[in-house]
Amino acid sequence: MRTTETAPITTTDTPVVPEPPRLDVVHLAKSYGSSSQKGDGGKKVIEDLTFSVGAGEVVCIVGPSGVGKTTLLKCLAGLQPASSGYAAIDGRTISGPPPEMALVFQDYSRSLMPWLTVRKNVILPLRHLRLAKAELKARCDEALEAVGLSHAENQYPWQLSGGMQQRVAIARALAYRPEILIMDEPFASVDAQTRFDLEDLCLRIREDFGMTILVVTHDIDEAVYLADRVVVLGSKPARVLRVVDVDLPSPRDQISTRALPEFAEQRTEVLALIKRPA
């Protein structure tokens, strides 16, 4: 079941962004290489991004590769400051890693600690929360169960396949119990079957934990399948071309949802935006 009070998106034909937005990006710009105000000395990666993510929503960001999606996420996660504009959670401007946020990185092989077992990787971010032992164990068990990796908890990440490693990274994020989960091309380097499984896992997380989820992807089908709304970015420098409301029935299913004529329409709409010469 959906947490209904925050999810009016999927059924009505005039989708409404839930108020107030949990995550708000306002005229965000980012350039590298120069701290000067003119920006002509530096490389402009993000021109001017404005969009928001409502509580309990799944929003996907798509755009051509090299559009600065990862840079955007680094700004949202507080890893890099914005050059101008801002991003805010519940109206508070993000200036460092927000406590209510977790990030699943694109490159799982560089995001898990190879010297820690799967279980210890999941526990690592919880250590500073000073949880009771039982709570710690429960969270870890639940997260590993959710991604189907309870059997592998004592293995090392490098002993697992790519898809399993990414599931460990997701489990780590789940155990952290973030209110906002951000994923950077999380399923880019796994095989098709695993990818479907992980997409459904992502939707299940939203149902079960009521998380607000922001996914960056370059796969348009994936974006339409996952999202309540798709933010389409145009490139060089990045800007929002359009925010597409995805009007597909829930719960979604890999076979039947993707077979819907509406699915094809939505993906065509997004694809046309991306294909169009800027």
Add this chain to the structure above:
Amino acid sequence: MDKLMNKRPVLWLLGIGTPALLLAAWWLASAGSTDTFFPPLADIVDRFRALWLFDHFGSDVLVSLRNLVLGYAIAALAAVAVGFVTALAAPVRWAVDPLIHFLRGIPPVALVPIFISLMGFGPEMRVASIALAAFFPTFIATVDGLRAVDRGLLDVAQVYRLSRRDRVVAVLLPAASPQIFSGLQVSLQTAFVVMIASEMLGPSRGIGAMTLLAQQSFMISDMWSGILLLGVIGFAANFLFDLVRRKVLAWYIGSRRLARAS
């Protein structure tokens, strides 16, 4: 890989058999030797037993080993600690870098005279010489290792707001540990060399001192036995080091082996 596994016993045989054969050859070739500088191995082994296992075990062998262990331990701890501060605090790095590169260029043994003039010929001088000489390889490896820690892992540490302690103990230290261990291995060899060199100056005790004394008093069998003992200790120290390394870096060795196999 399978093929190599099958060859394993053969390789072991080679590894143990070759030195054994060489020893046997030495034994036979030197038997009945009257050459002053190349006494029979049997004599050397005799002297080895008499000198090192009994007479001088407490007075010299233990003294040398104590200096080695103490100096090496001080060097290792200080190098990793100072390496962390240097790598993580940019001002310290800029201040210390040129100095370090100047000091590392000086051969370790050349540091001994400084300590002799500062501390005389006591054991403190020897421990200090060993510690200073063994400091640099580990220090430099620690700084390099920390600078090479993957950006991705640091991002994870930041996003999940790890405490400073977790960041150091659970992320930075293990991430740099393969390089730190390479440094520690070089440091061990350096410490060993300086241990012996420091004993060869001034009135002294220790294996190096005894070996030099034997040479100067034309007790050539004693000299040979001292060299033999140094070889054994060096071998044992490396063996122990490797045991610890394999234990601590099991994750690293395992992941590397897997990466190579695939």
